[in-house]
Amino acid sequence: MKRTIVVGGGVIGVCCAYFLAKRGSPVTVLERDNIGSGASFGNAGTISPGHPPMNRPVALKKAVRWLLDPVSPLYIPARWDPGLVKWLRDFRSNCTQERLEANMRVLEPLGHATRPLFDRLVEEEELDCDYRPGGYYEVFRTEHGREEVEAEAAMARAAGFRTEFLAPEALQEREPALKSGLLGGAFYPEAATCNPLRFVQELAERIQGYGGAVVTGSEAVEVLTRDGRVTGVRTRDGEIWESDRVVLATGAYSLDLATRFGCRLPVQAGKGYHRDRDPATGGAPPLNVTCILREYYVLCTPMDGFVRFAGTMEFSGVNHEIREARMAQLTKAADSFLEGVGDVESTSEWCGLRPCTPDGLPIVGPLSAPEGVYLATGHAMLGLTLGPVTGQLVAEWILDGRPSINVDAMRVDRF
Ligand SMILES: Cc1cc2nc3c(=O)[nH]c(=O)nc-3n(C[C@H](O)[C@H](O)[C@H](O)COP(=O)(O)OP(=O)(O)OC[C@H]3O[C@@H](n4cnc5c(N)ncnc54)[C@H](O)[C@@H]3O)c2cc1C
Incomplete structure (x- = not known):
């Protein structure tokens, strides 16, 4: 079965991995620090639809x-x-x-x-x-x-x-x-409202309950490709994690991971x-x-x-x-x-x-090239609020070929 690496263990990455794992798809989260150590650690905890x-x-x-x-x-x-x-x-x-x-x-x-x-x-x-x-x-x-x-x-x-x-x-x-x-x-x-750190930590535990892996202290430094397709991720300590898809959910950090594909994230x-x-x-x-x-x-x-x-x-x-x-x-x-x-x-x-992002919308969806790279970031003040729905849509994009809600307006090629 095809494997997905999710880079970033904040609310967005954890939600993406959860919905993949729940549907039985092999997934590994790579987090350079601890789960929820970015913006997801201490936000105001409000879930604010509308x-x-x-x-x-x-x-x-x-x-x-x-x-x-x-x-x-x-x-x-x-x-x-x-x-x-x-x-x-x-x-x-x-x-x-x-x-x-x-x-x-x-x-x-x-x-x-x-x-x-x-x-x-x-x-x-x-x-x-x-x-x-x-x-x-x-x-x-x-x-x-x-x-x-x-x-x-x-x-x-x-x-x-x-x-x-x-x-x-x-x-x-x-x-x-x-x-x-x-x-x-x-x-x-x-x-x-909820305690945002506990939400992310608890969900990360459930990923493992569904057979997914959560690896902390592991920083992705390069997304690897061959013949126009993603093949995995290299971490700072030189380890190679092979995969068929990579989701970049690094929040306000590591924007350079996408830059080598000519994709400048305006975050x-x-x-x-x-x-x-x-x-x-x-x-x-x-x-x-x-x-x-x-x-x-x-x-x-x-x-x-x-x-x-x-x-x-x-x-x-x-x-x-x-x-x-x-x-x-x-x-x-x-x-x-x-x-x-x-x-x-x-x-x-x-x-x-x-x-x-400068236009107020998150960046969610696949890169046009290389095949198999997905972005999920730019949620600004609404990352906790939109975490689960973003995770669900990314999992649908990966497993079904299209999300159940049309979010083409959030794709990175709008910039
Ligand atoms: C003060 C404050 C209050 C807020 N209040 C709310 C609120 O009430 N409701 C709401 O919906 N939103 C709120 N937000 C916004 C919300 O916190 C963010 O939108 C959300 O946390 C973003 O989640 P994320 O997963 O994209 O990023 P992050 O939580 O920052 O997670 C990114 C993760 O990626 C990891 N990472 C980065 N680079 C790498 C790499 N190369 N390799 C491996 N790991 C990497 C980081 O260590 C980090 O853990 C608030 C934010 C702040 C600052």
């Missing part, structure tokens, strides 16, 4: 004001990087209402598929990942915030997702940790931060449900034993340097919306790199 992609016209308007402010939700430190300059130019030209609506049409069927998939995976595979299918609130404290939340909720509704608007009193009744003075919020009942690393606080020590309120704090673009997600404050977007290249001022913004944001954000030590502080 959430618009990054290329929103409103982002562009704000970007000019935010750009060089080191504590704004978006930060691009000044540096010479021609790739980033081109990416920003392309991103700007994709921040139109038409492009956004076109992207929403592409993502709509994926969003509708993903939540039932999460429900099924968690139930059938008994994933112990703190899955909470209770929806989330997006709350605002200014008229401007209200306009933005309303516009996005309208877009989600037009794509068939449910939203409910709540006045401040109703909000506070449902989530007593919210401070008074907010102007309201939108509830997204189809959203869910930039969008750094985000998290700070976990333990409600038992007074660091955060014991939140019932996730709240997204609109004016700061910060997410506050309750997980087993802690509340995670996560967010911000920084384009400073592929590095894991933590800028204290940006980290501090997370607690400042939480403190201005929530009661009980005490000044205590965090249980975890982390930054991770989102793989971001």
Whole structure:
């Protein structure tokens, strides 16, 4: 039987491998570090069907004001990087209402598929990942915030997702940790949350249960080909892993693996931060449900034993340097919306790199040449949300020759 190597053990790679293994197809995941050690380690844990992609016209308007402010939700430190300059130019030209609506049409069927998939995976595979299918609130404290939340909720509704608007009193009744003075919020009942690292680790275990292999500490440095077909992968320690197909799911890293086939992936690393606080020590309120704090673009997600404050977007290249001022913004944001954000030590502080494309859509599908190479990256702020559906589609592409949802718009040859 034909074998697939999946390079990258983040949520995307693990989901691709899971669906291949579940269908009885031989698969090996090669991960250079530990499973879930990239962006999938510490994201905000929200599964947000109907959430618009990054290329929103409103982002562009704000970007000019935010750009060089080191504590704004978006930060691009000044540096010479021609790739980033081109990416920003392309991103700007994709921040139109038409492009956004076109992207929403592409993502709509994926969003509708993903939540039932999460429900099924968690139930059938008994994933112990703190899955909470209770929806989330997006709350605002200014008229401007209200306009933005309303516009996005309208877009989600037009794509068939449910939203409910709540006045401040109703909000506070449902989530007593919210401070008074907010102007309201939108509830997204189809959203869910989980502990993202546990989700990926648990799913990686299930791959092995279906006969797949998961190899950590193994970095792919070259995709090998013969006569226009993939033959395997070479790792940094010189080992050759033979295979008939290779899925590159390396997130914001190792973009050069595809470059030797003339395929330049226009992916930039969008750094985000998290700070976990333990409600038992007074660091955060014991939140019932996730709240997204609109004016700061910060997410506050309750997980087993802690509340995670996560967010911000920084384009400073592929590095894991933590800028204290940006980290501090997370607690400042939480403190201005929530009661009980005490000044205590965090249980975890982390930054991770989102793989971001300039047009707001992921890159999923086969390369036109060589035969047998598939890409699955560029999910930006929606990698956890779209992980299972991406994995299912890639497995269908490989095993059935075509995916059950048309995602041609996500193929790399659009660039
Ligand atoms: C602060 C923050 C909050 C977020 N919140 C959410 C959210 O609430 N909901 C949501 O849907 N998304 C969220 N995201 C986005 C989400 O985390 C990413 O889209 C997703 O994790 C991307 O998954 P990935 O598998 O493509 O990449 P990664 O998780 O980065 O995984 C890539 C893996 O590939 C490995 N790798 C790289 N190169 C090689 C190589 N050559 N050989 C072997 N292994 C290699 C890396 O070590 C890594 O483990 C958030 C991101 C951040 C930073």
